[in-house]
Amino acid sequence: MALSKPAATSADVGLVGLAVMGQNLVLNMADHGFKVAVYNRTTATTERFVADNPPAVFGDTGGGLVPAADLRDFVASLKRPRRIVILVKAGGPTDAVIDSLVPLLDKGDVVVDGGNALFTDTMRREKALGEKGLLFVGSGVSGGEEGARFGPSLMPGGRREAWALLEPIWVACAAKVDAKTGKPIEGARPGKPVQGGVPCTTYIGPGGAGHYVKMVHNGIEYADMQLICESYDILRHAKGLSPEAISKVMREWNQGDLDSFLIEISADVLQQRDPVTGAPFVDVVLDAAGQKGTGKWTSVNALDLGVPTGSIAEAVFARCISALKDERVRASAVLKGPTAPSPLEISVDAVRDALYCSKLCAYAQGFALYTAASKEYGWNLDLGAIAQIFRGGCIIRARFLQKITEAYQRQPALENLLLDPYFAAQVEKAQANWRSVVAKAALDGVPAPAFSSALSYFDSYRRKTLPANLLQAQRDYFGAHTYERVDRPRGEFFHVDWPDSKRPELKASELGMSR
Numbered sequence: 421m422a423l424s425k426p427a428a429t430s431a432d433v434g435l436v437g438l439a440v441m442g443q444n445l446v447l448n449m450a451d452h453g454f455k456v457a458v459y460n461r462t463t464a465t466t467e468r469f470v471a472d473n474p475p476a477v478f479g480d481t482g483g484g485l486v487p488a489a490d491l492r493d494f495v496a497s498l499k500r501p502r503r504i505v506i507l508v509k510a511g512g513p514t515d516a517v518i519d520s521l522v523p524l525l526d527k528g529d530v531v532v533d534g535g536n537a538l539f540t541d542t543m544r545r546e547k548a549l550g551e552k553g554l555l556f557v558g559s560g561v562s563g564g565e566e567g568a569r570f571g572p573s574l575m576p577g578g579r580r581e582a583w584a585l586l587e588p589i590w591v592a593c594a595a596k597v598d599a600k601t602g603k604p605i606e607g608a609r610p611g612k613p614v615q616g617g618v619p620c621t622t623y624i625g626p627g628g629a630g631h632y633v634k635m636v637h638n639g640i641e642y643a644d645m646q647l648i649c650e651s652y653d654i655l656r657h658a659k660g661l662s663p664e665a666i667s668k669v670m671r672e673w674n675q676g677d678l679d680s681f682l683i684e685i686s687a688d689v690l691q692q693r694d695p696v697t698g699a700p701f702v703d704v705v706l707d708a709a710g711q712k713g714t715g716k717w718t719s720v721n722a723l724d725l726g727v728p729t730g731s732i733a734e735a736v737f738a739r740c741i742s743a744l745k746d747e748r749v750r751a752s753a754v755l756k757g758p759t760a761p762s763p764l765e766i767s768v769d770a771v772r773d774a775l776y777c778s779k780l781c782a783y784a785q786g787f788a789l790y791t792a793a794s795k796e797y798g799w800n801l802d803l804g805a806i807a808q809i810f811r812g813g814c815i816i817r818a819r820f821l822q823k824i825t826e827a828y829q830r831q832p833a834l835e836n837l838l839l840d841p842y843f844a845a846q847v848e849k850a851q852a853n854w855r856s857v858v859a860k861a862a863l864d865g866v867p868a869p870a871f872s873s874a875l876s877y878f879d880s881y882r883r884k885t886l887p888a889n890l891l892q893a894q895r896d897y898f899g900a901h902t903y904e905r906v907d908r909p910r911g912e913f914f915h916v917d918w919p920d921s922k923r924p925e926l927k928a929s930e931l932g933m934s935r
């Protein structure tokens with residue numbers, strides 16, 4: 421079916437990029453009564469999409485599709501000020517689409533990038549478009565294909581006037597949670613979106629704030645996924661449970677504090693058998709993880725800002741080491757681990773507790789990074805509001821998020837989630853189990869990088885003293901890097917003229933501190 425020229429100014433909003441996420445977001449917008457102009461570089465994709473979704477699909481919602489084969493016609497079909505969502509690959513493809521759109525737009529139009537863009541790219545694009553009088557929103561869109569179709573979590577950043585243009589659409593399309601319980605409202609169907617509830621979107625902040633929040637969301641997602649994988653590995657290889665048995669365990673966990681989308685899908689995966697071989701499905705999946713970079717970006721940014729987010733970084737490195745499949749196979753023939761399981765017994769509940777505490781640390785790290793970034797970039801992020809919009813729609817949606825929301829409602833300036841009285845009490849109760857699981861993993865040679873780094877984070881954070889005293893003395897010794905003293909105010913720096921190794925003892929007079 422060849423596309424005819426669309427009527428001018430007939431569409432409420434446009435979307436460029438009809439891959440699955442784009443198509444689903446279009447259908448979501450149309451279900452909410454918006455006339456959506458659609459454009460894809462390959463016109464055949466647009467034609468197929470329109471043929472698969474005739475007007476009857478949208479029934480009496482008032483929404484529908486306005487297809488265009490030509491970018492000029494697409495732009496002309498939009499009501500003004502124009503609202504255009506781009507959902508293409510992050511990086512070069514996004515720039516290419518923006519570059520081809522800009523000459524066709526007028527002052528006051530808004531371009532919304534819904535891809536997983538690096539937040540510094542978003543800052544650059546917003547500035548460049550701003551200089552031309554155009555508005556730009558960089559919005560995180562989380563929830564995968566299903567989320568895009570029936571309600572994602574949406575994290576928009578940019579100028580407030582840009583958000584004002586996008587807000588009615590984003591509020592309508594976002595996932596909804598129950599106002600009292602914070603539970604996602606399920607049950608949306610094509611043409612029948614959910615009614616009522618609190619939308620999982622809010623204005624995040626200026627510039628790259630929205631994409632930044634999405635980036636760290638993904639960092640937390642990496643950690644959460646890795647922690648579930650470590651739980652599986654320990655249950656399987658230190659407790660000897662089958663994938664099906666672990667699936668049942670996870671279904672039980674999903675009834676309690678660990679209730680989350682990621683636990684739910686892990687239980688589904690572990691129950692699945694391979695249709696070809698009949699083996700547990702996980703056993704036919706090659707253990708070499710892929711990644712598109714958002715976890716790495718989070719870790720690089722955390723290093724730049726000096727924020728300890730070890731569990732997130734470990735989750736990225738765990739993917740990296742998994743990807744060295746051939747090398748690991750060779751190493752397995754050379755490097756031997758423990759020859760027999762240790763006598764230390766751990767329960768399934770202990771693994772649950774270890775997962776809970778480690779997960780809390782990963783979230784604490786991610787939210788601490790938000791605090792630091794907010795200060796560094798001047799964004800004034802509202803951490804409680806961020807936790808709120810993560811409660812539904814996104815990949816890390818979980819019952820737990822309601823508790824994080826409540827923690828920030830109690831103390832908006834909370835320094836670290838671990839310090840919230842509810843979470844502090846939870847960890848106190850569960851930490852003995854957590855320690856025994858990390859010990860068991862170490863003794864049995866089951867790698868648990870995210871579990872153990874989370875425990876080290878907790879132990880470092882709660883310790884009044886750390887061995888950085890020795891470290892500072894080492895630095896002063898070999899590089900005259902100076903040190904601060906426990907008996908002097910912070911910010912005063914001292915240096916010792918270290919003697920040579922034949923005179924290792926410092927005389928009191930030589931300790932005469934020079935500043």
Ligand code: 6PG
Pocket residue numbers: 536561562563564638641710711712713714715814815
């Ligand atoms: C989401 C996801 C989504 C995607 C990421 C992660 O929130 O919907 O985070 O954005 O799954 O691209 O992908 P990788 O695991 O490939 O890095």
